[in-house]
Amino acid sequence: MCGIVGIFDYNGRAEVDQTLLAQMNQAQFHRGPDEGGLHTESGVGLGHRRLSIIDLSSGHQPLFNEDGSVVVVFNGEIYNFVDLIPELQALGHTFRTRCDTEVIVHAWEEWGEACVERFRGMFAFALWDRNQETLFLARDRMGVKPLYYGFAHDGMLIFGSELKALTAYPACGREIDPCAIEEYFAYGYVAEPRTIYKEAYKLPPGHTLTVKRGQPLPQTHEYWDVPFQPVAAISEQEAQEELLRLLRESIKIRLVSEVPLGAFLSGGVDSSAVVAIMADLSNEPVNTCSISFGDPAFNESEYAAQVATRYKTNHRVEQVDTDDFDLIDKLAAIYDEPYADSSAIPTYRVCELARKNVTVALSGDGGDENFAGYRRYRWHMNEERMRGLLPTSLRRPLFGMLGRVYPKADWAPKIFRAKATLEGMARDSVEGYFHSISLWSDTMRDRLFSPSFKRELQGYRAVEVMQRHDAHSPTDEPLARVQYLDIKTYLVGDILTKVDRASMAHALEVREPLLDHKLVEWASCIQPSLKLNGREGKYIFKKTMEPYLPDNILYRKKMGFAVPLASWFRGPLKDRVRNAVLGPVLAQTGYFNAGYLNELVDLHQSGLRDYSTALWTLLMFESFLRNQQVN
Known part of the structure; x- marks a missing residue:
């Protein structure tokens, strides 16, 4: 894996400052510590940091x-x-080489902008x-690899794998964008x-920019989208056979490497499935690793060990x-925003x-989005059935009123915590789903x-992100519709961003x-059922993996990869949270209502409410602002 940067004078041929280009490239040293390279010519500068994986020499x-x-700088496989x-x-x-990078320049010569349609990776x-x-500029279909670009005040187009390069x-x-906040x-x-x-800007997944x-600067071009087009229903047996074939093929082509290769093994369904297929395809024991937590509420290591034992992997675990x-x-320094x-x-x-x-x-990233693994999909489908029972003209005022008067009961058993559901029922499908996933x-906002x-926002609301994607959704089927929204938002903005930055901070592909x-x-x-x-x-x-994994891996309750924020913020981080949320960094922005910040901290630390997620977002925003001041 690598990091790329560049400077382009799109109006003329101004000389590119090679020292400055090298500084941009060096900002991403962690993405490719093996070697670096620069190229400059009239009005153009390209930089690259390399993590050697294939064709090392x-x-x-x-x-x-x-x-x-034709010259290229490339991050990925x-x-x-x-x-x-x-x-x-x-x-x-x-x-001249046997590496995947050279394929790009020749594919461009042969197929032009359509070359990306030929690439699998x-x-x-x-x-x-x-x-x-x-x-x-091009980015892969799912957005696994990042690409940022912007228009500098000196008339240059600049780009890089991470925002810190820009x-x-x-x-x-x-200048901070209020809509981004x-x-x-x-x-x-x-x-x-x-x-x-x-x-x-981020170049969206499945998009190019030419x-x-x-010439006038063009809009980005979408060359691929998730189809979500219903096909003839297939039997469970047919689906299992085709899924297993696709899984084996997908994993097999990802085992090509000239450096040591392994897998994450959390003990969940997705990573366990990947390891099981890897073991079946490999002649040598698979290298696996997992982490454990002292708190059993967050610890899945025993399940990871069970899979590692079954497939005789070289398993390493650290608490x-x-x-x-x-x-x-x-x-804050890793994620740049x-x-x-x-x-x-x-x-x-x-x-x-x-x-x-x-x-x-x-x-194992992507299994939940592809196959509807998140519990929120089940909740959404239940709400959709309820929405269908009443016309919007009755549903909005009725459930809107009930949602306003029903108390927020974080402390109560789940069956009595109906406020969010009532509020969601007063909304349409997209607004309801947005409400269910909003932090x-x-x-609260x-x-x-x-x-x-609020005046700076000029009426902008974050739900417009989902509404924009929904307007271009290829499907109206309720489950597929929210899967599509998650692939366009949560998968790329949260999951893939998290993994890319955390892995590249350690030069890990x-x-x-x-x-x-x-x-x-x-x-x-395939059919939603x-x-x-x-x-x-x-x-x-899960049915496909039954011959490979035991039921207590496949059918146990999903745990996730969480940390105990609520107890942190009432215990060892109590003072830090109070000082950060109520301190001068957030106060000086003028963005926030100081009285409400005090209320959030007091109610959480008293144990009356659980505002751990809200306080974490504030803590990370404050950390971002301090990191920005340093840089």
Whole structure:
């Protein structure tokens, strides 16, 4: 895995400052500590940091075509490069290496912008074609690999694998976008294509950007989307056979490596399935790693050990202290913008552990989105059935009133905590789903933000992110519709961002076989009952894995990768939370209602309410602001 950066004068041919380009490249040293490379010519500069995985001796970047007129910097893996090389050679192209990077330049020469449609893998790359005076940026279909870009105040287009590469450029604007703050406090991250800064953007998954010198800047182009097109119903047996074939193929092509390779093994369904198939495909024992927690409420290590024993893996496990909160400020530096998924802490630690023994690790990310594994899908479908019983004209006022008067009862048994459900029932499907996944509800955000900050928002609401995606959804089927929304938002903005930054902080490449686009396409189109069957999520996935994994792995209650925030904030982090949330850094922004911040801290630390998630988002936002001041 690698890091890429670049500077492009899209209006003229101003000389690129090579020292500045090197500084941008160095900001991402952790992504590729093996070697670095730069290329500059009239109005163009490209930089690359390399983590050597394939073709160790000759895969240096930037990499050129035969006559040097096309050059590329590339982050990722193209798994079908072995098949593309002879096809391109038959078309007259000459290869000097046996690496996947060289496939990109020749594919561009042969197929132009459509070259990305031929690639199977995870990638973000920038290609400069001198003859056409064209810069081409591309990101993989699922958004596994990141790519940021922006328009600097000096007229340059700048880009990089991480936002810190852009902010290393002095003319890069760093004015915070109020709409990004609204999104952050709703989702826990800033959603594509926005970043925390007004003048920087994320290239969305499955998109390209083509910039021709001297021509108006174009819009991004979408070259792929999850189809979610219903096909003829298939039997469970047929579905199991095809899923197993796709799983084996996806995992097999991700086992190609010239450096040590292994897998994460949490003990959950997805990572256990990946390890089981890896073991079946491998001649040598699979290297696996997991972390354990002293608190049994958060510990899955016994299940990971059970899978490791069954498949005789080289298993390594380390216990992580549940008071592992020294990472808070480090996380702010890693993620570059506000990011509030607290599972980033154990993710960082498991990547740290994996890197002690391997350079490449396979993960189980994507199983829940593909096969409807999250419990919230079941809740949403129940709400959808209830919505269908009453017309909107009656449902909105009735449930809106009930939601307002029903007390919020975090302390009560779950059956009595109906406030969120009642509030959700007063909304339409998309608004209801947004309400169910929001870290801060609309009501809480309304109380959180100051009057002056609300004026800056000019009426913008974070639900518009989901409404925009829903407007382009290829499906109206209720379950597929929210799966699509999660793939467009939560998967890329939270899960894949978390894994990329945590792994690359340790120069570890992570591959996600459950996000192979061929598998994703197939899974999106099978009938919903094969995904959510009654109360059982990931139904067909679990049935397929029954010969490989025991029932107590497949059918036990999902635990997740959590940390004990509530007890932290009433115990060892009590003073830190109070000082951060009520301190000068947040107060000086003018964004927040100080009285409400005091209320959140007091009610949580008294034990009357659980505001741990809300306080974590504030803690990470405060840490981001302090990190920004330092840099």
